[in-house]
Amino acid sequence: MASQATFKSIRSLVPLLDRVLVQRFKAETKTAAGIYLPTSATSNPLPEATVIAVGPGAPGKDGNIVPTQVKAGDRVLLPGWGGNAIKVGEEEYYLFKDHEILAKIEE
Template sequence: MGLKPLHDRVIVQRKAEEEKTAGGIYIPDSAKEKPQGGIIVAAGPECKTVAEGDIILFAKYAGSEFSMDGDELIIMREDDILGVFA
């Protein structure tokens, strides 16, 4: 990764969107919601509670989305993270 977050910021790669429901019904693109979970790709030097590789849950409108090397990423503050999966 060529981008290093500063202070208490983290870079997150959102997990993949669900293509179909548990019952087997396919979800059209217009009805899909963006997942609120992802994996931390990079963490700033002041991050105390999370590290690279952690799987997290974050607020719905957290951070700023950007594209890098064909990947859709989000940069957000550590405060926007709601929880870390153990």
């Protein structure tokens, strides 16, 4: 289960080491035809997210810093579990370690 913290501004949060701050895409609550979906159909988080900020990287086996594989603005695929929830006002963000991110989505 993810822990939760609350901050006044997302700019006050700087990820450390190989952590990546993401915001998950929100599930549509209405279909293209205008039909509203029940809460149960939209309660599972979508696996896609946008990277908001990244840490500088973590030390590798040789002691040199290994940079993160993603950068701010990237679209990524997340696992269905994990991450630490961070609430900023009504918005929710998550911190994942770089190696937990499944893929980068190229367009």
